[in-house]
Amino acid sequence: MTWRDETIDSSTQLWVVRHAFRSGQGFAPHTHEFAEVFWCESGGGVHQVNGESFPLHAGDVVFMRPDDVHGAYATARAGLTFVNVSFPAEPMRALAARYPDGEWPWRPGPSPMHVHLSPRRMERLHTWTADLSAPGQRRLDLECFLLDIARLVTRPVENDVAVGLPVWMHDVIEVFSDPRHLAGGTARFAHLAGRSQAHLNRLIRASQGRTTTDLVNVLRLQWAATALRMSDQSIADIAATCGLGHLGHFYAMFKKRFGVTPRRYRMDAWQASGK
Structure with missing residues (x-):
């Protein structure tokens, strides 16, 4: 088997999947009607989005808008493992209306926001992976996650x-x-x-x-x-x-x-x- 998908949760409010690809494997560019955020846990690869290519490394976090066209593949010998959280666009848009673009990571622009977090900040996302794995996630849980990750990636470092x-x-x-x-x-x-x-x-x-x-x-x-x-x-x-x-x-x-x-x-x- 060249890659592994592990669906952590399949509630109606959000979907959490851990992808593990071997070197050279990945998924083809595609689009969808929902929003996403994914973070790389280990390995390395390339993210193809809206006609451009960006390297992916452990600690990278990417915020996908509904209209983005993207794919990814592993380039590191160890492969590429990342967690993907997808959710309906409406809750994200409702929250976005309350904050300036500079404070909201799913912001307009030609490419989605792509940031790198320190190991200490990544620990927060590892905790969210475990928390979102529980069945029966509510809209409240989704909004708490979206606000927390927005704060995590937009606040200044020290x-x-x-x-x-x-x-x-x-x-x-x-x-x-x-x-x-x-x-x-x-x-x-x-x-x-x-x-x-x-x-x-x-x-x-x-x-x-x-x-x-x-x-x-x-x-x-x-x-x-x-x-x-x-x-x-x-x-x-x-x-x-x-x-x-x-x-x-x-x-x-x-x-x-x-x-x-x-x-x-x-x-x-x-x-x-x-x-």
Whole structure:
């Protein structure tokens, strides 16, 4: 057998199918009356859509409109596996009317929206695959999924700290922003990137005009700000967790970035939320 189709759900609100193609196999260009979104779980291939061809890699997500003509085939030795969610166009159009085109992934244009997500964001879609597999999906479930995936792919990566950097660096930034990695500093960042610190410095300086240390400290302070708002962890512990264990240095850096001390930042946030 050269390919496998696994129909995960066949309710009236949506259909979820996992396709697994061997290298050289796929499906011919076609069109249909419903909308789709699919994401690549593993392998690689080519997506043919509206007369153009685009590479497909693990982590890619594509938003198909009802009138798009598309096909795909596997090119990687390991083949190509992806999950496809299809659904009636009407619920999607009703939601689209509530949001500007820039915030809605099934947007007008010659080609459908095609984005690449980091492994951490892809985990969200793996969860949705399992959730949508349950029988008896309702319109409420479909709309929750559509809104969640729209938010997932259109929100900026870590408040735009990755602007100007290549896509693979966006992935590194998201992974490094986990507190398990922050204390490791530039050495840990370089390890996650699979590049030397010198190479990263050249890349980040050319793209953003700052050093790897500057970028790492921005990510540390962003995490610290969230921890101050959302937890009662001591300021000293927060500073140590993010790798800025010298409290005076942490206070100075935090105030320079946010305009207030960590203590005042926490008090203002808690007061605003009624704590």
